[in-house]
Amino acid sequence: MADIFERLVKNYGPIGQHRERAHGYFAFPKLEGEINNRMIFRGKEMIVWSLNNYLGLANHPEVRKTDADASAQYGLALPMGARMMSGNSNFHEQLEAELAAFEGKEDAILMNYGYQGIMSTIDAVCGRHDIVVYDAESHACIIDGLRLHPGHRYVFKHNDIEDCEKQLERATALIDKQKAGGILVITEGVFGMAGDQGKLKEIVDLKSTYDFRLLVDDAHGFGTLGDTGAGAGEAQGCQDGIDLYFSTFAKSMASIGAFLAGPKVIVDYIRYNIRSQIFAKSLPMPFVIGNLKRLELLQTKPELKEKLWSNALKLQAGLKERGFDIGKTDSVVTPIYMKGGVEEATAMVMDLRENYHIFCSIVVYPVIPKGHIIYRLIPTAAHTEADIEETLKAFSETKSKLEAGEYKVEMIPDMAG
Ligand SMILES: Cc1ncc(COP(=O)(O)O)c(C=O)c1O
Numbered sequence: 001m002a003d004i005f006e007r008l009v010k011n012y013g014p015i016g017q018h019r020e021r022a023h024g025y026f027a028f029p030k031l032e033g034e035i036n037n038r039m040i041f042r043g044k045e046m047i048v049w050s051l052n053n054y055l056g057l058a059n060h061p062e063v064r065k066t067d068a069d070a071s072a073q074y075g076l077a078l079p080m081g082a083r084m085m086s087g088n089s090n091f092h093e094q095l096e097a098e099l100a101a102f103e104g105k106e107d108a109i110l111m112n113y114g115y116q117g118i119m120s121t122i123d124a125v126c127g128r129h130d131i132v133v134y135d136a137e138s139h140a141c142i143i144d145g146l147r148l149h150p151g152h153r154y155v156f157k158h159n160d161i162e163d164c165e166k167q168l169e170r171a172t173a174l175i176d177k178q179k180a181g182g183i184l185v186i187t188e189g190v191f192g193m194a195g196d197q198g199k200l201k202e203i204v205d206l207k208s209t210y211d212f213r214l215l216v217d218d219a220h221g222f223g224t225l226g227d228t229g230a231g232a233g234e235a236q237g238c239q240d241g242i243d244l245y246f247s248t249f250a251k252s253m254a255s256i257g258a259f260l261a262g263p264k265v266i267v268d269y270i271r272y273n274i275r276s277q278i279f280a281k282s283l284p285m286p287f288v289i290g291n292l293k294r295l296e297l298l299q300t301k302p303e304l305k306e307k308l309w310s311n312a313l314k315l316q317a318g319l320k321e322r323g324f325d326i327g328k329t330d331s332v333v334t335p336i337y338m339k340g341g342v343e344e345a346t347a348m349v350m351d352l353r354e355n356y357h358i359f360c361s362i363v364v365y366p367v368i369p370k371g372h373i374i375y376r377l378i379p380t381a382a383h384t385e386a387d388i389e390e391t392l393k394a395f396s397e398t399k400s401k402l403e404a405g406e407y408k409v410e411m412i413p414d415m416a417g
Contacts, residue, residue, distance in 0.1 A: 014366045018412050025415035026346055031359070035059050035254070037382040039359070046359035047387045049377040054224050054332065055304040056382035057294050058254035066293035067286055074285035083110075084272070087282030095292050096259070102299065103230055103245050105261035109271050112283055114248030114258035118217055119145035120276035121246065121260055122186070124269075125215070126151060129181025131171040135159065135198065137191055139217060151181065158191075161202045168210040183211065189218030189225065189232030189247075193363065193376065195329030197221070197232050204241030215244040223252025223298050224332055229305050249287075253294045257283050307381040308332055311388065315379050318392040324399070336375040336395065340402055341365075345373040347407035348398050350415065356394035 012019060015027060024030065031048060032040040035058035039048045057063050081087040092110055100108040111117030122145030126132060130151050134142060137158040146153050152174065154167040164185070171183045187198040203214060218231040226234025231247065233239035244262040249255040260270065272278075297304070312332035319326050325337040340348070342364045352358040363374040377391070401407060 019416075021412045021414040021416055022346070023416045025417070026349065026362075026412065029359075037380065037384060037387050041353065041359055044353075044357055046353065046357045047383075047391060049358070049360040049379070049391065051380065052220070052251035052378055053254045053380050053382065054252045054308055054378070055254075055298060055301075056307075056380050057252070057297060057304070059382075060297060062297060063254070063290065063293055067290045070286035070289035074289075076284045076286060078285045079282055081282070082278055082280055083282045084278050089282075089285065089288070091285060091288045091292065092282065095288050095295070098292065098295055099259045100261050100267075102228070102295065103261040104234075104239050105245060105267075106264040107267035108259045108261035109267050109274070109277070110283055110288070111258040111260065111274075111277060112280060113256070114217075114219060114246075114250060115141040115144075116276045117248075117258040117260065118142055118246060119148060120274050121215070121244070121270065122146065122184075123148040124274040125213075125244075126184055127181065129175070129178060130184060131174060131181060132184050132186060133164065133167045133171055133212070134186040135164075135188065135191075137188075137193070138186060139188065139192065139219070142186055142188075142217060159196060159199050161199055161206075164203060165206060165210075168206060168212065171212075172210055182213065184215055185212050186215045186217070189216050189221030190331040190333060192220050192333060193374070194327050194335055195220075195331045195333030196327070197225070197236070197330050200232055200242065201236040201238045204238040207241060213243040214241065215246065216242045217246050219246075219248045219251055220331060220333060222247035224305065224308060229298055229302075249291055249294070252298065253291060255287060255291050255294060257287055257291060304381045308379065311381065311383045312379040314385070315377065315383075315388050315391070318388060319395065322392060322396050322399075324395065332379050334377040334379060336377065338373045338375065338399070338402060339371055340373045340407070341371065343409050343412055344402065344407040346412045347409045348373075348402055350413050351398055351401070351407070352394060356390070356398070358391055358394045 035053055038045050079087040079089050096108045096110055118141045126149050128150040132149055132153040135158055136155050154171055156164040156167045175181045190197050221232035223229045225232050233242045244260055246260045248258040316326055316334055327335050327337055345362050345364050349362050361376050
């Protein structure tokens with residue numbers, strides 16, 4: 001018989017295999033100091049482009065005060081137990097009501113985490129005869145939610161409406177044949193890696209031809225898109241066509257938790273049937289009260305979203321002017337596409353950090369095809385013109401070095417520690 005542990009340590013996986021040289025630097029880095037545009041990494045101040053603190057709320061004085069006051073008053077334990085058993089409170093219900101109103105939906109339910117929440121939503125909503133039609137570039141939490149789904153799932157090419165329609169035709173034909181089940185389409189408001197918005201409007205328009213319900217994970221659109229910040233549905237003028245609207249609090253809200261908003265009867269069904277919430281402790285009070293404050297600021301301080309967009313547009317225009325390929329982003333997420341190997345990418349990241357004091361994330365093979373590198377910059381309302389200028393200069397210089405082959409190294413630089 002094989003020993004499971006023996007197998008695990010033979011292959012640490014695509015990223016884990018580099019851990020001895022990468023740990024603490026390329027993977028699991030420790031950013032220190034207050035969450036802001038500049039933070040400390042290994043003793044040096046860096047301009048940070050890796051945090052989804054879109055509106056700069058993480059360190060907003062009113063947020064910090066509310067978090068501290070709520071922690072002092074209630075502690076981190078209250079309420080104990082799952083919502084259904086003993087863990088409910090007026091604050092939880094108030095936050096749900098405010099989120100529902102903000103999203104133009106009848107009701108909403110809180111979840112402890114976005115990842116677990118979306119998985120469990122798919123599990124609660126879909127039965128074995130139902131068919132899920134989903135975008136090929138869906139976030140890992142959607143893919144993992146599909147692992148819980150006992151029925152069929154049809155994937156459509158990323159943001160390809162023709163292919164989406166083809167999959168809807170297939171799904172409709174199978175449902176007609178089996179004389180049971182319905183269709184749930186799942187996509188995202190903003191795809192967090194490339195920054196392109198999901199084609200929500202076009203998908204909603206398909207409802208005139210096909211019968212389906214639509215679930216949208218708008219983790220990156222919530223707070224950043226739409227006139228009021230209600231997200232990608234609002235921005236595309238199709239919020240009413242989204243049956244289930246989902247977002248995490250881990251990005252614009254700079255907190256923890258998530259929510260799902262939709263029709264009252266369906267949210268009620270989910271409330272009584274979502275396993276990850278029924279069998280887990282509810283969100284602690286300071287998070288709920290802290291999220292109420294964040295939601296208030298998100299709604300009453302439009303200048304935060306304006307600053308975020310002004311920074312994002314300056315950064316994106318500056319990159320384009322300097323000949324960078326930033327793909328099809330139509331959100332604030334700013335990818336930079338380059339060519340090179342994993343080793344070269346890490347050498348460039350090291351140069352950016354050590355000599356230019358720029359901290360950003362990279363995506364390399366096997367997440368994307370071999371020979372490609374994506375640098376992913378997340379602008380926030382907390383960034384300044386000086387941050388953008390310094391970053392553009394740093395990227396121009398390092399791009400020239402990359403193209404001149406200056407980062408060609410045999411191995412990932414050994415930066416563990
Ligand atoms: C699209 C999307 N959905 C869900 C999640 C998970 O949210 P959480 O961090 O609250 O678990 C993320 C976070 O990375 C995300 O980008």
